Amino acid sequence: MKDLYSILGIQKSSNDSDIKKAYKKLAFQYHPDKNQSKDAEAKFKDISEAYEVLLNPDKRRIYDNFGYDAISGDIPPINPLDLFQSLFNVDFAGLGESMNSNIFVFSDLSSLPFGSLQNKMTYNLELTLEELYHGSQKEFQVQHMTQKGVKSTKYIINVKKGSKNGDNIVVKEGGNYIPELNITEDLVIQVIEKDHSKYKRKGNDLFIEEQITLCEALCGLELTIDHLTGPLQVKISDIVKPNQMFQVFGKGMPIKHEGKSLTDGDGKDDYGDLIIDLQIQFPDSLGDKQKGYLKKILVQLERNKKDGQLVQAYFYKDKEDVVKEMINEEEEGMGCIQQ
Numbered sequence: 613m614k615d616l617y618s619i620l621g622i623q624k625s626s627n628d629s630d631i632k633k634a635y636k637k638l639a640f641q642y643h644p645d646k647n648q649s650k651d652a653e654a655k656f657k658d659i660s661e662a663y664e665v666l667l668n669p670d671k672r673r674i675y676d677n678f679g680y681d682a683i684s685g686d687i688p689p690i691n692p693l694d695l696f697q698s699l700f701n702v703d704f705a706g707l708g709e710s711m712n713s714n715i716f717v718f719s720d721l722s723s724l725p726f727g728s729l730q731n732k733m734t735y736n737l738e739l740t741l742e743e744l745y746h747g748s749q750k751e752f753q754v755q756h757m758t759q760k761g762v763k764s765t766k767y768i769i770n771v772k773k774g775s776k777n778g779d780n781i782v783v784k785e786g787g788n789y790i791p792e793l794n795i796t797e798d799l800v801i802q803v804i805e806k807d808h809s810k811y812k813r814k815g816n817d818l819f820i821e822e823q824i825t826l827c828e829a830l831c832g833l834e835l836t837i838d839h840l841t842g843p844l845q846v847k848i849s850d851i852v853k854p855n856q857m858f859q860v861f862g863k864g865m866p867i868k869h870e871g872k873s874l875t876d877g878d879g880k881d882d883y884g885d886l887i888i889d890l891q892i893q894f895p896d897s898l899g900d901k902q903k904g905y906l907k908k909i910l911v912q913l914e915r916n917k918k919d920g921q922l923v924q925a926y927f928y929k930d931k932e933d934v935v936k937e938m939i940n941e942e943e944e945g946m947g948c949i950q951q
Contacts (some may be wrong), residue, residue, distance in 0.1 A: 614680045616662035628667060635663040638868065640784050709944070716786075718769045721779035721803060723868065731797045739771060741808040743839045745865060747773040757788040767801065773881065774816070774868030777805035810838065816884025817864045821891060824852065829892045839863060839886070852890050855932075860886040865934030 613900065617624055620634040641647065642655045664670045665683060674683045735754050743750075750769050755762055780802040787797030812819040822835055829831045829852040850860055858863065864884025898906070 613659065614662075616666055616675065616680070619658050619662040622872075629667050633661060639663075641690060644786070667674055675681075698709075712788075715766045715768065716783065718767065718781055720770060720772050721781055721801075722774050723776065723779050725778075726780050726782050726800055729782070729798050729800065731790065731793070731795060732800050733797045734800045734802060736804045737769070737801055738804045739775070740806050741811055741813065742840060743771060744805060745773065745777050746805075747771055747775075754786070754801075756786065756799070758796075759789050759791075769801070773870055774866035776813070777803055777866075779803040785900070804898060811840075813865060816867050817887055818884065819887045819889060821889045823891050823893055826892060826894055828852070829890070835888070837888070839884075844886075846888065848890075853891065853933060854892055858888045858890065860888070935939075 617626070620626075620631065620638065622630050622634050638659045639656065642652050642659060644653045644656055647656075665675055671683050695751075733756060735752075737750060737752070738750070739750070739805075749773050750771060751766065753764050753766055755764050757763075762790075769781070780800055783799040783801065785796040786799030789796045810820055820837065822837070824833055824835075832849045832851075833847075835844075835846040835848070837846055844860070844863065846860060850858075852858075862883045864888035867882040867884060869882075
C-alpha cells in the first residue's frame with residue numbers, strides 16, 4: 613500500500629503550500645529526462661500521483677480515512693508529464709519524442725523577476741516589437757558545459773502576445789557545469805526587446821512621434837500612422853499646442869495576463885493605448901505679406917507700449933533642454949548634501 617505522504621516526504625498535517633514545495637523539489641529531481649537512474653520514471657509517476665491526490669480536498673479526505681485502495685480505483689490515469697508541464701510551464705519530453713530527447717518546450721514566459729540566483733548562465737532571447745505584439749514561436753540552441761563535455765540543448769518557446777523585455781524562464785541546472793564547485797548553473801532565458809524604428813514602449817502603451825505643420829496644429833488634421841496591425845487614420849480636431857500628446861485608446865500592446873491565456877474568457881484581448889507625440893514644425897521665416905495676412909487672421913493681444921531701450925533677442929535653447937539641465941543640477945546638489 614502506498615504512503616503518499618512518505619512519497620512526498622511530508623507530514624499528514626502539511627498544507628497545500630507544503631505539498632507544492634515538496635512536489636516541485638522532487639519532480640525536478642526525478643524527472644526521467646534529468647535523472648537517468650532505473651527507478652526515476654517510477655518514482656516520478658508516484659510523486660505526480662501523490663501530488664494530484666493530496667492537493668484535491670475530496671480525494672485527500674477519502675485517502676486519509678480509508679487508505680490508498682479507496683481512491684486508487686476512482687483516479688483517472690494521470691499523465692505525469694502533463695502535470696509537470698502545467699505546473700512548471702515546460703515539457704522535458706519534447707514534441708512527442710522520447711524521454712531523453714533533449715528538447716525543452718515552453719508554453720510561455722514569466723513576467724515575474726527571476727530573483728537573485730547565485731550561479732546562473734544567461735541566454736538573451738532577442739525579439740522584435742512585432743513578435744511581442746503578435747506573438748511568435750522561437751526555436752534556438754543553447755550550448756553549455758556538462759561533466760561529460762559540451763552539450764547543445766534545443767529550446768522551443770511560444771511567446772504570447774504582450775510579452776515584454778525582461779520576461780524570462782529559469783531552467784534548473786540548465787547552464788554550465790562548474791567543476792571547481794561541483795555544481796551546475798541554472799539557465800535564465802531572458803527576453804531582450806529590440807529597439808523599434810518608430811515606436812517606443814512603456815508598459816502596455818506605445819509611443820510614436822509625428823511631425824505636423826503649424827497650419828495642421830491650428831486647423832485640425834488627419835494622420836496616417838503605420839500601426840503594427842496596419843495603417844490607422846487618426847483624426848485630431850483640437851488645436852494642438854506645443855508639447856501636447858494625444859492618445860488613441862486600445863491601440864497599444866496586448867495586455868498579457870499572468871496565469872491566463874489571452875484566449876480565455878470571451879476571446880477579446882485587452883490592449884494598452886497609443887500615445888502620439890505631436891511635433892509642430894514652425895516655418896523658418898515669414899515674408900512681410902505673410903505676416904500681414906496672419907495679423908489680420910489671428911487675434912492679437914494689444915500690448916501697452918512703454919519707453920525703453922530697444923534690444924534684439926536671439927534664440928537661446930529649447931525649454932526642454934533647460935529643464936533637463938536644471939534637474940541635473942538639482943540632483944548633483946543633492947548628492948553633495950548627502951555626502
